[in-house]
Amino acid sequence: MSHRNARLTVHGRRLLVERVRSGRPVAHVAAEMGVSRPTAHKWIGRWRSEGESGLIDRSSRPRSTPHRTAAATEAHVCRLRQDRKLGPARIGPILGLPASTVHRILVRYGLNRLTFLDRPTGQVIRRYERDRPGEMxxxxxxxxxxxxxxxxxxxxxxxxxxxxxxxxxxxxxxxxxxxxxxxxxxxxxxxxxxxxxxxxxxxxxxxxxxxxxxxxxxxxxxxxxxxxxxxxxxxxxxxxxxxxxxxxxxxxxxxxxxxxxxxxxxxxxxxxxxxxxxxxxxxxxxxxxxxxxxxxxxxxxxxxx
The missing domain is CATH 3.30.420.10 (Ribonuclease H-like superfamily/Ribonuclease H)
Known part of the structure; x- marks a missing residue:
């Protein structure tokens, strides 16, 4: 994903590709745009293999997270939150987890605020919005x-x-x-x-x-x-x-x-x-x-x- 100081936006990457396609050396184009030659080659390579879609930002999320909490434990955290309305500081000792880990799990499943839940049932409230004024x-x-x-x-x-x-x-x-x-x-x-x-x-x-x-x-x-x-x-x-x-x-x-x-x-x-x-x-x-x-x-x- 692009950060706020990134030299190249999608438009900049497209401009870089156009300049290289016109026959100019990659090193010269990279220097003009303030990026390294490996960076320039990376975007040119993505464009050649994927076309325009290769110039779009990709998620920085890793392909696998081997140290993530087990799915069964996450489910237990969610049940305690929905059934007993407990917070991270109380769920943590019950399951032997740090409160910070419990909090991240609750955020992941949209349960970190009790206002997100229907209090009698513990179900997540489904937010909705009508498509046009006057519809409701x-x-x-x-x-x-x-x-x-x-x-x-x-x-x-x-x-x-x-x-x-x-x-x-x-x-x-x-x-x-x-x-x-x-x-x-x-x-x-x-x-x-x-x-x-x-x-x-x-x-x-x-x-x-x-x-x-x-x-x-x-x-x-x-x-x-x-x-x-x-x-x-x-x-x-x-x-x-x-x-x-x-x-x-x-x-x-x-x-x-x-x-x-x-x-x-x-x-x-x-x-x-x-x-x-x-x-x-x-x-x-x-x-x-x-x-x-x-x-x-x-x-x-x-x-x-």
């Missing part, structure tokens, strides 16, 4: 204690209804005093209008948990029908399935609700619009390659138009 929207409600004027103890609850597009992570939220069926249905219609104004013309599926308004209410089913969308429910006790909006709820708390002390409920509610604008238009998202959600929507629009 996650909807959820977060309950927050209200703030009396002047601060103090909570006085009832606010219900923050949120919708997050699976592909772009574009988000929309509203604060309401309840989570009844009519409220949820009205929120979904306004969320769809927001997504349409942002470039997501149609919502195909809406994924929710198993709360009563999403399962039984006529108002919710009618809202889905009006939008031409299909309603989907998560499996019971599996919030990971609705993970896009669950993760957004955590960001909502950290970067809006609990960001600073608020002196009133009104002050906190007014700050929500600023948070949503920053989240959608300016906040970098690691799952989007450092782009904000609106950039993913715009990129997709250019791709499908």
């Amino acid at each position: 929207v996650h909807v959820d409600v977060k309950k927050l204690g209200r703030i009396p004027d002047g601060g103090g103890h909570t006085m009832g609850f606010d219900y923050v209804h949120s919708a997050v597009d699976d592909h772009s992570r574009l988000a929309y939220s509203e604060i309401h005093g309840d989570e009844r069926a009519d409220t949820c249905a009205g929120f979904l219609r306004r969320a769809a209008a927001f997504f349409a104004a942002s470039g997501i013309d149609r919502i195909e599926r809406v994924l929710t948990d198993n709360a009563w308004p999403y399962r039984k209410s006529f108002a919710w089913r009618q809202a889905l029908a009006d939008l031409g969308a299909t309603g989907k429910l998560t499996r019971a006790c599996r919030p990971q399935t609705n993970g896009k909006v669950e993760r957004f709820n955590r960001t909502l708390l950290e970067e809006w609700a609990y960001l600073r002390p608020y002196t009133s409920n009104t002050e906190r509610a007014e700050a929500l619009a600023d948070f949503l604008h920053a989240y959608n238009h300016h906040r970098c998202h690691t799952a989007l390659g450092g782009q904000p959600p609106i950039s993913r929507v715009n990129n997709a629009a250019g791709q499908y138009n």
Whole structure:
């Protein structure tokens, strides 16, 4: 694999081959490009035997690792991690392995973080992402204690209804005093209008948990029908399935609700619009390659138009 100080990229290797093919001496071309003659001969030899594919970087992984931990031992490490949720410091003494070795095994199998696992079953959570904006929207409600004027103890609850597009992570939220069926249905219609104004013309599926308004209410089913969308429910006790909006709820708390002390409920509610604008238009998202959600929507629009 190329390192950051490598003299030759794939383009440089191709240029080296072209210069040698033109009849120039290998030693002269190597000196011009700042590499040794053996290096130049290596890439020319690969090109002659493999063509263009021979100029591409190869993995530096060795063909064999004779000192690697036995497969049966690695399997035992994984079972202890998944069944008992033990960490390297506790698995190591049980199997007579250094904690560092246990950690490398867990990294190899994607088990090094407990957040990667479904806690009841110990199975690795399969991450997914829909192919285009609007293909699936996650909807959820977060309950927050209200703030009396002047601060103090909570006085009832606010219900923050949120919708997050699976592909772009574009988000929309509203604060309401309840989570009844009519409220949820009205929120979904306004969320769809927001997504349409942002470039997501149609919502195909809406994924929710198993709360009563999403399962039984006529108002919710009618809202889905009006939008031409299909309603989907998560499996019971599996919030990971609705993970896009669950993760957004955590960001909502950290970067809006609990960001600073608020002196009133009104002050906190007014700050929500600023948070949503920053989240959608300016906040970098690691799952989007450092782009904000609106950039993913715009990129997709250019791709499908």
